[in-house]
Amino acid sequence: MSLSAVWTDVDLEAPGRQVGFIRVEHSVHRSAYGTIPIPFAVFANGQGPTLLLMAGSHGDEYEGQLALTRLIREIDVGRIHGRILVLPAANRPAVAAGQRTSPLDDGNLNRSFGDSYTDTPTGCIAAFIAEELFSHCDAILDLHSGGSSLDHLSCSYADLGTDKVMAQRTFAALEAMNAPFSWAQPGCPSGPVAGRAALRKGAIHLSGEFGGGGRLKHDAFEVAERCIYRVLDHFGILAMEEKWRVETPTRFVFNIQDHFVYAPQAGVLESLVKLGDTVEAGQLAGYLHRPESPWEAPLELRFRTDGIVSVIRTMGRSREGDCLFQLLGETEREEILAAMENLA
Structure with missing residues (x-):
């Protein structure tokens, strides 16, 4: 031992x-x-x-x-x-x-x-x-x-x-x-x-x-x-x-909470975007389908902000709360340098 x-x-x-x-x-x-x-x-x-x-x-x-x-x-x-x-x-x-x-x-x-x-x-x-x-x-x-x-x-x-x-x-x-x-x-x-x-x-x-x-x-x-x-x-x-x-x-790039899209319910994700796409607030990101209730219309998923698509869920089936998409916002190098100047 x-x-x-x-x-x-x-x-x-x-x-x-x-x-x-x-x-x-x-x-x-x-x-x-x-x-x-x-x-x-x-x-x-x-x-x-x-x-x-x-x-x-x-x-x-x-x-x-x-x-x-x-x-x-x-x-x-x-x-x-x-x-x-x-x-x-x-x-x-x-x-x-x-x-x-x-x-x-x-x-x-x-x-x-x-x-x-x-x-x-x-x-x-x-x-x-x-x-x-x-x-x-x-x-x-x-x-x-x-x-x-x-x-x-x-x-x-x-x-x-x-x-x-x-x-x-x-x-x-x-x-x-x-x-x-x-x-x-x-x-x-x-x-x-x-x-x-x-x-x-x-x-x-x-x-x-x-x-x-x-x-x-x-x-x-x-x-x-x-x-x-x-x-x-x-x-x-x-x-x-x-x-x-x-x-x-x-x-x-940078990240804020509004850059995330989470599943509001269970379903199968149909993505309408690709990694690296530049998207706008309100743009349709995809749909959540429920094959167990085929008579229901799919749920629309929309982005809340502008950004670059940096994450897409790869598993088709999702549960409520799963991350489906993440965006990254774009910034300038000079903005980062200016923010660092304000540090102690």
Whole structure:
């Protein structure tokens, strides 16, 4: 029996290439002293910043998982200046099951970084990541997608925090990622998400949504890889290859609650828009049909604001309260810079 509920055989301070596990004790009938092995890699060489690359907080989000899996196999540690921590399957039970939440405790890892941690497998994983890993990091890049239920426009994301210097450093890193859509969120998240924990530890928090629909989308996969290697280059940790150097146009976006369309009742979604479409307030988004009551007219769904279609539900059948669509509003880079100037 170990002396700790969570531990790792990887030495964060050692130079070179290390691939091992974070182990979470999980005592069950079939394995009294069992553990959950979470794959963990550290690549360190010389002096420089520390960046944590994380995916698999949700098990059905594949682009980030595979991008980090390939990085672990192919990275040349001799080219690194600093340290890279890599978690390709952060919530290992959810990843192995291919579902959003853990089959062990129904835990959603990216909703487990609150002011305290539950005494469950998912809570223990969150506590180790936040308290043992974030504390060593200058920056975190946490890769997501829409998962099984949503398809998401490829978009980088950053929590700017409430400190001007931190916000400026974070925004510079977000711009360096050069995603087609860049979302800079002012302030600190109020919910129990990884970004909140990272900011509390004084680390830059970067993220992104790349694809979804419960499958690997190669165009989104390429955007995710591009963001990874460009941010490594930005921090001076690993010079990027020439194929990532070509600048692409970036549109800056934001989000408000009115950008969401939720199902007012159960039914089957018929979408009339595509990802990336620009829509107007009042425009017809789609219909909800009820095949169990075929005599009923379908329910019209309309957007409440103007915006860019960034999310569409991929599961045909929906229940009341399910997210069907999300928009992003477009803003100017100068507006973001001006807002940061007002920070303390």
